[in-house]
Amino acid sequence: MEVNQSPLGRNERRVDADVKVTGQAVFTGDMYVSGMLHTAFKRSPHAFAKIVRIDTSEASKLPGVKRIVTGEEFPTNLGLYMGDKPVMARGVVRHYGEHVAAVIADTKKQAEAAVNLIKVEYEIKKPILSVSDALQADAELIHPDIMSYATIPAIIPQEGTNVPNLTKIRKGDIDKAFGEAAHTVKSSVSIPIGDHVAMERRAATCRITADGDVHITSSTQAPFVVKSLLGIFFNIPPGKIIVDTPFVGGGFGGKAGLQLEGLAYALSKSVGGRPVMVENSREDDMVTSPGHMGLEATVELAADSQGKLLGLRGEYNYNSGAYADYAVNISRAGAIAGTGPYRVDNVHIDSRCVYTNLPFSTAFRGFGHIEMIFAVERAMSELANKIGLDPYEIRHKNAIQPGDTTPVQSLLGRSTGNLRGCLDLVKNELGDITEVEQVDGKIRAKSIVSFWKAPAMPTNTDAGAILTFNIDGSCNINTGIIEIGQGTKTGLVQLVAETLRVETDMVHVEIGVRTRTSPTDWATAASRALMMAGSAAVEAAQDALDQMYDTAEAVLKVPKRLLDHGGGRIFEKDHPDIGLSFAEIALGYVYPDGNTIKGQIIGRGRYVAHKLTGIDPDTGQGHPDLEWTIGSHGIQVLVDPNTGIFEIERAICAMDVGKVVNPDLARGQVIGSMSMGIGYTIYEGFKFNSRGQITNENLRDHKIMRYGQQPKYDVFFLETPQLDGPYGLRGLGEPGITGMPAAISNALSRALGRPIRHIPFTPEKLAMEDHHE
Structure with a gap:
């Protein structure tokens, strides 16, 4: 590859495509x-x-x-x-x-x-089937021995309650903010627990x-x-x-x-x-293994006469089900990001993980941000309506910027994405957000929302990479990242190829992971895989290059500063025809007389999240966030107010991802995330009878999105570089889902003229004259 030909920003074929589409990929069940x-x-x-x-x-x-x-x-x-x-x-x-x-x-x-x-x-x-019942003072304790369980320091169980974790966020003077406010609103939302419905059980x-x-x-x-x-x-x-x-x-x-x-x-x-x-069978997977959390939440907002946010009170009660698993950290993550991507100087949030006698919960795409964003964005739209502001205007006015602080008082730097730019892109696509159109007895309406997502992970989270070479000068990259369909392994190939300045067919990647031989990696979760493992892979490639430059310097008798690389060679800058191929160097350079120097090249790379801390148990103050992915969603719906049947005509996402590595894969990730968010909002969620038994424990009754139900998707990327990300990239796997429930809710609320707050948004609910809001 010539020096100026970059594999970044280029659509590269997935490295796992052929074996998957031909049925040759081997899964655990095989x-x-x-x-x-x-x-x-x-x-x-x-x-x-x-x-x-x-x-x-x-x-x-x-x-x-x-x-x-x-x-x-x-x-x-x-x-x-x-x-x-x-x-x-x-x-x-x-x-x-x-x-x-x-x-x-x-x-x-x-x-x-x-x-x-x-x-x-x-x-x-008698089972406890709701968060509100579990929080009653006289509720039976599902785990009477809660205080005897081993926990990590960040988890704070509440003795004598059904609360395995309570996270408090205290910032500024919340009472003063509400006392001085020209406008206040209060909004409550709810989300049921449900299933991930991954293709593989x-x-x-x-x-x-x-x-x-x-x-x-x-x-x-x-x-x-x-x-x-x-x-x-x-x-x-x-x-x-x-x-x-x-x-x-x-x-x-x-x-x-x-x-x-x-x-x-x-x-x-x-x-x-x-x-x-x-x-697991499919039914086992849905019933005995963990699903996604539910939520009952109330958000209060205070604003001045111009719509500037002064304060936020949040009560986020996450439904953990019977056991804690990831749920105790999900409720914590929801609190840490609990204002949405807005500057709010006065914050009072209590975020609880709550035991109930429902199937237990674990991590789910968005990790508590979907639920929290739904609550905040519903309140934002109600505030805009009360003041008489355009939904776009109130969000643009309050958008968080570099130099502002998060709810946990962590200072945002230059790496923070461009929320206002994302809002502008969505607004330009949708036009007048407040427009409501009558179409043959149906109502067309639009919405715009903001979202953000930060990885919730241990403060010492790290990733490693090892790079070795083959006899032809091609290389092998080995990391602990799991390929779960997101395309990370393909992204790793592109990052390494960029660093080595070779074509991607000269970089091979190990799909499987074995803990005895693969470098340690915390988990393929939290939208941090390509950012962290990618950083390690780039460092491993650079380490390998440094070693090859040492060999080339010794053989060519030219100082390293006068050497360059590209196209699978190390060469003299002034005389590019004089050089050595990677194949000649990678396993040790062999002189004509058989003497060999330096030996094989093994590149090593590592990445650890720097300067992350826990949060104070009383105030929430700290620096737990590695990076923030910020963006905006827009939705256009067409609703029949008589039947409640509606169609999502357009779904738009603008996201600041730092750097697009593979446009097709990036767009596919975001569309998949948006699609999942639509299904989550409209069709999904477990149904329970009064005995706590699931009545829809199969895919016949637990509906998910089908191909013909998809709307028109439009995806736009901004690229404000993540300064500590490889080539400026940041995570994008989850954020595309986080604002979808809120966007759909706000569009339906505008169309029907009443707040729609309780997922799933079924036609039966929407058609009810006396909707249970």
């Missing part, structure tokens, strides 16, 4: 080891009950059954941030579908047949070899988290745990914690280390 045993689980039909007795006598007599185990055999509690979840239910079940017993058998059918013969006697309790295998090595294969987004937590909770030396992650068929946050892997290990150990497969 794995088979000789002698592998299969599993099935007895699930609780109750949402809250004491386990009185489990009778496995008849089930254990069936042919092929090797073991039947219950939670009592495993006294360990598991958890990502709080150790509150048993391997299987122990003494009490806390949600419908919770595992009560496991059958290990030669075949899946044998295991399932045995499960049907297991008898369980329960003492049924969760699966994990485990075998324990004679030397004590624990081999896990898992469809996880976080193999190093799995390795770490297995070691902690089961007292296994970390070096004895090997986690392999092959191709993963989507995750959306749902595979980012410790889930089936702990169960697989416990079951394998119970049969002497034999290989065991734990694989």
Whole structure:
């Protein structure tokens, strides 16, 4: 490649495209080891009950059954941030579908047949099915021993309550702000819990070899988290745990914690280390594994006579379901970003993670920002209506800028994206946001919202990369990042090719991850994969170049400052025809007489998030945010007010991504995120009966977006460089979903002339004269 030909900003073919479209990609569920045993689980039909007795006598007599185990055999509690979840239910079940017993058998059918013969006697309790009920002073405690659970310091459980974490944000003087305000509004919203519906269902295998090595294969987004937590909770030396992650068929946050892997290990150990497969059916995936959180929230805004925001009060109550998992950090993330991307000098936020007897929750694309943005943006539109301001104008006026501070009083620098530029792009596409048009008995209306997203991750989050060379001078890049469909591995190839100044076909990337040989990487989550692993990969490529320059200097007898590289060569700047190819240098330069110098080139790179801190437990003050991705959404809807049936005609996103590496992949990521947000808002969400049982635990009843239901998408990118990102890029995988519920809500509210605040927005709800707002 010539020096001036850059692979960045160019549409490159996905490195995993061919094996996926030809069906050659191997996923965890495809794995088979000789002698592998299969599993099935007895699930609780109750949402809250004491386990009185489990009778496995008849089930254990069936042919092929090797073991039947219950939670009592495993006294360990598991958890990502709080150790509150048993391997299987122990003494009490806390949600419908919770595992009560496991059958290990030669075949899946044998295991399932045995499960049907297991008898369980329960003492049924009244389930707590909503956040508001869980927060009542006399509510039964779902976890009476909440204060005894192991937690990380950032998590603050509230004794004697159903609140495993409370995050407080206090900034400025909130009472003074509301006392001096010319205008105030108060708005409440709600979102149900639901499922990720990743294409690949969760699966994990485990075998324990004679030397004590624990081999896990898992469809996880976080193999190093799995390795770490297995070691902690089961007292296994970390070096004895090997986690392999092959191709993963989507995750959306749902595979980012410790889930089936702990169960697989416990079951394998119970049969002497034999290989065991734990694989969810679609119904298992929806009921027994974690979904996305729900929310009940109230936001109050105070503004002066011109619409400048003076203060925000936020009450964000996130529905964790029965266990904490990622939920305790999601509620924290929602608080940290809890004003939306606006300058607000006076802030009072209480963000709670709340236990209920619903299926438990984990990370979901957007990580608490979708819910919080919905609450804030609904209130912003109601404030604009009250003052008489254009929805665009009030957002443009209050847009956060470099030099402003976040809710946690972290100062924003030059890397902060251009929100006003994003708002301008959306406004230019939609025209007059306030326009409402009558079309053959239907109503057309528009909306505009702002969004932002920061990664919520440990302050010591890091990523590593190793770069080696082949005999032809091509290279191999190895990182701990998981390819879950987002295209990160292709992006890594482009970043390395840019640094080495070679064509992308000279860069090979390892798709799978093995924790024993891949560099450590926290997790493929939080929209930080390409930024952090990309930084490490660029550093590894630069490290390799430095070594090759050393070799070239020794061979060519020319100082390094007079050398350059490009097209797979190191050459003299003044005499480009004089040089050495990467192939001649990469494995050590061999002189004509056979003498070899320097040896093989191995590039090493690492990236750690710098200057991040936790937050103060009383005020929330700190610097927990690595970077912010900022943008705006616009929506145009056409609604039949009589039936409530509506169509989203246009969905627009303008986002400041720092640097576009691969335009097609970037656009695909954002459109996929927007589409997911539409489905989340209109169709999805679990339905429960009064006993806490899910009544739509399949894709026939739990609707998701279909191809023909997609609107026209328009995506625009701004490029304000992220100063500490590789070539200026920042994360873009999640932000495209964060403003979609708010944008749809605001467009429908304008069309129907009343606030639409409670997801999902079904035609039945919209058509109700006395809507339950």
